[in-house]
Amino acid sequence: MNTQMDYQIEKAKLEELSTVRNILEGCGLPSRDLTNDHMQHFFIVKGDTEPIGTIGLEIYNGHGLLRSLAVRSDHRGSGLGTVLVRNIESYAKKLGIDAMYLLTTTADRFFQDIGYKELSRKEIPEVVLQSDEFAQICPSSAVAMTKDLGQDERIYTDQS
Numbered sequence: 001m002n003t004q005m006d007y008q009i010e011k012a013k014l015e016e017l018s019t020v021r022n023i024l025e026g027c028g029l030p031s032r033d034l035t036n037d038h039m040q041h042f043f044i045v046k047g048d049t050e051p052i053g054t055i056g057l058e059i060y061n062g063h064g065l066l067r068s069l070a071v072r073s074d075h076r077g078s079g080l081g082t083v084l085v086r087n088i089e090s091y092a093k094k095l096g097i098d099a100m101y102l103l104t105t106t107a108d109r110f111f112q113d114i115g116y117k118e119l120s121r122k123e124i125p126e127v128v129l130q131s132d133e134f135a136q137i138c139p140s141s142a143v144a145m146t147k148d149l150g151q152d153e154r155i156y157t158d159q160s
Helices: 014-026 036-041 080-094 108-113 132-137
Strands: 008-011 042-046 051-060 063-071 099-104 143-148
Touching: 008 080, 014 036, 014 042, 014 051, 014 063, 036 042, 036 051, 042 080, 051 080, 063 080, 080 099, 099 108, 108 143
Parallel strands: 063 099
Antiparallel strands: 008 042, 042 051, 051 063, 099 143
């Protein structure tokens, strides 16, 4: 774990698609579906010398799909994952998104700790269920979670 937290969160640029893919693959997360179009709503965390994390958002008729939260193993446990989630939530709220959805196979406890709750796939809007993430990429055993951003009254530092 890196205890010195010198980093910068930036919107990903089109030419950083391979960087985002490398971060995700290094964390064992899927990346094959990502295209340049996804970079419009992706963020990269840059450390002193190299990228150390990423997070993305897909938008479906006003619903947010949080995806691709990844922090390099040598920076986990530092709070950076929470900072990234808060950043994408703040960004989503600015875009008029009131609810976030996600799938996870390993981080359900992490997301519960920051206000997400488990739900049945039957409770997820159909348009989100039709996303590649739900329909093809994540296994059916992945935990579906949501957070109502309209109910979240905490104020986050805007780093976007």
